[in-house]
Every structure is written in structure tokens, then in C-alpha cells.
Amino acid sequence: MKCRKCHKKAIHFQPYSGAHLCAPHLIEDIERKVKHTIRKHRMIEKGDTIAVALSGGKDSTVLLYLLHKLFGERPDINIIAITIDEGIAGYRPNTLRHAKEITSKLGIEHIIASFKDEYGSTLDQIVAKGGEKGPCSYCGALRKHLLNKTARENGATRLAVGHNLDDEAQTVLMNLLRGDVERMVRMVPACAQPGLILRSKPLRDIPEREVALYAILEDLPVDFSECPYAYSAIRGEVRDMLNDFEVPHPGTKYAVLRSLDKMAEPLRHNFPQQSLNTCSICGEPTASDICQVCRLIGREG
Template sequence: MNCSYCNRKAVYFQRHSGKHLCRKHFVENFLKRVKRSIRKYRMVRRNERIAVALSGGKDSVVLAQVLKTLYGERRDIELHAITVDEGIEGYRPPTVEISERLCRELDIEHHVVSFRDEIGLELDEIVKKGNRNACSYCGVFRKYLLNKKAKEIGATKLATGHNLDDETQTILLNFLQSDIERMARLVPSRVQKGLVMRIKPLREIYEREIVVYALLHNLPVSLEECPYSREPVRAAVRDFLYEFENKYPGRKFSIMRSFETLLPCLWEMYPQIDLNSCELCGEPTPRRICQACELKRELGLI
């Protein structure tokens, strides 16, 4: 099958548009949509120092490469990468190596922070010691360390690799769980003191498109799934959306557009509150003690 725009051989069929795309037009379309998202939400402005949350997985690797492609020649834009080593035997070491290799190839300064050094225990040890599931600890500590390191290096933005599939799953999951306040926080309405503003340049890119982009650019990526990744409710939502999108292409975009239409109402119903500084570590929190310190105290680490 030939490309819908030229006579070159197509490498991808874009189901929501009904077009076949060759390598050149696939990459052009991909980057165009990323730039459109960045402009829409004013993710990147002048004189930015952007920290990329780089796990070594397909999403974060593609994100780092795309940001380098778009802003590598800009003298006022500086890119860094932060990799969090949770301490998951057999899973995390290879992805840290992938991240280090990518940063060398892209000439991006790489920072690695570990649970062992910053929290006091690796995740494998935490799971054995604690009484919660691994994701409860990992999610809190990862966000804590990413924000802390981003501030240390003077980052003005923290870029994450969330894609269209991730975002629509989260929107629907929050709706089904009646957690509308959390839904309102998916897109911050303003900068908060002590919290590096997060941006999601890939939020309108399908997961499968990210895989194709990585393959076309021969990027070093890990496709391994975290051994602790067990979220049955999210998995059910993911499978439902996959089948729905497969039957009715473009419906994930419809979910995203509906969410964006509701955003002003969500922000009015649940305005962002001013954050305090944690009394133990100084990191931002809506309470006296941040969630990371609460978990460390629960584990007997402080």
C-alpha cells in the first residue's frame, strides 16, 4: 500500500484519519501533533530548562528524542533527563543503561536518583517490609524524587511521556471512580510554589504510534513491563477503550476533546489550593506532612 500523500511505501495506517503514511509523512504528522499540543497548552516558552522524566521505556525515550529534535538548536532551551532507579531487580538496571546510552547519543545531561540513596530502601525491600502494594509506594516516591531533583537542577518544566492512551484511561478511570477532583488536576491551571510544572507533549499521540516512531528511528527502548504492575481496574478500562477505539476509530480523541471542554468547569469547581511546605522535608504538600514522608515514617525510615 502506498502513502496517501506520495508514491512511497506506507509504513503505518492511521485508522482515525483513514490515511496510509510513509516514513516521511508519518514522522511529519507525529511531530506536527506534538507541536500542536505544546502550543495549545503553552508547555514550552522562552528560556526554559526542561527536565525529561526518562525511564528507558518507549514513551520517555521517544519524548526525549522528540524534544531534542524540536528544541535542540534553540539556545534558550536546555534539556536534562532524570531517571529514577527504584531498585527493582532484573527490571530497572537495563533501563538505566538504556537511558544513559540515549542521553549520550542526544547529548543531554543525565541525572540518576535512587530509592536507596534518597528514601533509604530499594522498592524490592520496601515491598517486603511494608503493608501496601508496590504501586502505592512507587508512585508517591517517584513523583517526590522527580520534583525534588528537577528543582535541584533548576528545571522550569518537568516533561513526562504520558500518551493519548494513558490520558484517556485516566480520564475515564477517574470518572468511573467518581474522583472528579483528581480529574481536574490532570491539567494544572497555574504554577504552584515548590512544584515544577509538569507537561505532557505526547498527550495526543497513540501508544502504537510511539512504538512505530521508536522503531523507525532505531531508538534504544525497553518494552518490558514492570513486574509490580498490577492494576486490575485500569486494565479493564484499558481493554474497554482498546475495543471501543478499534470499532470506532478516533473515539479516544473524542474523550480528550470532551475533557478539554469540561476543564474550565472543573477548575471552577475544584480550584487549585495553595500548597504548604512539608514540615519534615520541605517539599510541597496540601497537608502538614507530605505523603512521601508519611510513607517513610510508616516504614520506620524517619
């Protein structure tokens, strides 16, 4: 098949657009979409310091590379990278190595913060102790908390995360299937809250497969390994369901995300943003007196 734009050999077919694309035109298409997403949702503005949450996996590595390519020359925009080392033996050391490689290649300041230093235990130690929640519940809450704190302490005005179209469409559906409309509405950030760095998802319009292809085509140092704790039954089922549905109905994932965008604004009135306090133990923003993380790790005493 030939590329729709230049008639050279195509390497990728986009079922949702009907286009066959060669490597340079796929790259161009992805970059155009990311720029459009950033502009449409005002994800980056003059004077911003963007902290990229860099795990070393394909999504965050592509995100960092792309933001550097699109905004690296802008004197009014600063880009830094933050990696959280949760302490997952056999997995995180490799991804950390890749994260260091890409930041030094691009000349981007790289900050590494660890669960061990912040919370006194690695994720492996927390999991070994057992607890009523699964590893990902601890990991997700602790990482979000530490990312926000580290971004703020390093002067970031935005926190960019690597969620792609597949991740976002899955999360919308998972929230719907659980009946958690409030959480679904909160996927689209409203406005900044004191102490909380606004999160953005510049890859939200790029299908996972294209993110992976971009990483390969640009020869980025990427770790494709999976976390040993990665097992979410419901996410796996929703992912399969969406992938199966996408075959006869290309564009379904985009349709799910567009539905969220259309519903979020009007629904926001039903779920007004809570005003936040600061946690009486760690000082991070929280809706109650003590934050979820201080409760989870038993800091309340």
C-alpha cells in the same frame, strides 16, 4: 496500500484519520502533532529548562529524542534528563542502561536519583516489608516526589513526562469510573505553585502504537520490558474497553481526551487549587503539614 501524501508504500494506517502513511510521513505527522500540542498548551517557553522524566521505556525515550530534535538547537531552551532508580531488580538496571545510552548519544545532561539514596530503601525492600498499599502506590508517590525535588534542584522550570494518548484517555475514564472528578480536573495543570515544577505531557495526542512505531523507525535504544509489579486490574480493563471501542468507533481516545480539555476549565471553579505548605519533615510542597511520602515511609517517627 499507498501513502496518502507521497504514494510510496504505506507502513501504517490511522483508523481515526483514514490515512495510510509511509515511514517518513508518519514521523512527520507525529512531530507536527507534538509541536501543535506544545504550542497549544504552552508547554515550552523562552528561557525554560525542561527536565524530561526518562525511564528508558519507549514513551520517555521518544519524548526526549523528539524534544531534542525540535528544540535542541534553541539557545534559549535547555533540556536535561532525570531518571529515577526505584530499585527494582531484574527490570530497572536494563532500562537505566538504555536511558544512559540515549542521553550520551544526544549529549544531554543525565541526572540519576535513587530511592535508596533518598529514602534509605529500594522499592524491592519496601515491598518485601509489606504494607497496606500495593507496590505501584509507593512507587508512584515516591517517584513523583523525587522527580519534583530533583528537577527543582537542577534548575528545571518544567517537567515533561511521556504519557501518550492511550495513557491519558485511560486515566480520564478511570477517574470518571471512580467518581473522582477532582482528580480528573487536575490532570490539566492550572498554574505553577511554589516548589512544584509544572508538569507537561507533549505526547498526549500520540497513540501508544505510533509512539512505539516512532521508536522503531528512528532506531532508538528502547527497553520494551515491563515492570514485574505492573499489574493494575482496573487500568487493564479500561485499556481493553477503550481498545475494543476504538475498533468500530475510531477516534474514541481523542474524543475522551477532548472531553477532558473541554470540561477542565469550567469545572476548575468547583475544585479550586489548594495553596500549598512545605512538609515539616522533608520541605517538599504539600497540602497538609506532613507530605504523603513522609507518611508512607514512616518518617513521622
